Amino acid sequence: MTLRHVLPAVIALGTPAAALDLDAMTEAERTAFGAEVRAYILENPTIIREAIGVLQAREQAEQAAADTAMAQAATDALFNDGYSFVGGNPDGDITIVEFLDYSCGYCKRAFPEVESLVSQDGNIRFIVKELPILGEQSVIAAQFAVATQIVMGDETYKQVHDTLMEFRGDINTQSLTRLSDTLGLETQAIFAKMGDEAVTDVINANRALAQQLQISGTPTFIIDDQMLRGYVPLADMEQIVASLRDD
Structure with missing residues (x-):
């Protein structure tokens, strides 16, 4: 400057x-x-x-x-796309959307704090959007997570999501196979689905939405119509949620 x-x-x-x-x-x-x-x-x-x-x-x-203007213009794509995982309280009075990459260190840092906020609050609707931007391992992880959701449903997806957020190490066919077998998943069906058009469509839609919202990094949070770019400490998220409820 x-x-x-x-x-x-x-x-x-x-x-x-x-x-x-x-x-x-x-x-x-x-x-x-x-x-x-x-x-x-x-x-x-x-x-x-x-x-x-x-x-x-x-x-x-x-x-x-x-x-805020961009988020308001993309309300349906953010909150009601029909394919993104919805956790927390589906009828919550506050909705949080997180764009994340399973290889992102700051996403992993934010993970336990987001989990704490959603579980302790009890009235937050939480939506995940995979945005693999950090290379091939990110893409493979996102494909695996989305394929798991399609093959085995939201509950199993959440297990995979949590495991990937806590995972340390290279993400490849071998590590994902071990992860899948450990969780007792339908490993062959999930791997077969990873290259499917349905999985590609979800990831491409998330990328297009991120481009529309000028999101270039992860994590990025949308809390109702407020966009937070980057890691946000738990106390700050709690304050934002409280402020939105007071408005």
Whole structure:
């Protein structure tokens, strides 16, 4: 962030909106004004930090407003797509959607906190959308999870989802076979389904929705119409949920 970007905020901190018209100044007046601003900043350098804070707050507010508008425009695809896993309380008064990648370290970090929030609250509807963006292992894991849901249903999917979120190590045919056998799944049927068009359609739909929402990283959460990009601590999620209920 350069002084050119910060200067408008510096001026705004101490100048009434109608008190300054740079376009109405002569070249000499603008030069003199610039010198005065430079001298003031040099004498009060901490104002730069304050101005940066003002700009960042504006940018964050603008991004939040844009994210809310995008989420509201994609309500059906987010909350009622007909194929994504729905956990927690299906009739909950708050809905949380998580875009995740099974190879994402921050998704794994968030996992126990999301589980705690959903289980302790008791009135949250939780939707999972696989978004494999971190390479081939991510794709294989997402295909396996979606195939499990299609072959064996939501309850078994949740077992696989939880296991993959806690898994440490390479995700490949061998490790998934061991995982499947350990859980007593229909291993052959699931592997046969992984390359099926139905699985590909789910993952592609999630990717298209993520692109529509300008989501480029995981985890990304949508809590009702608020979008949270990146890992969010449990206490912050609890505060957001409480705030939405108060509105």
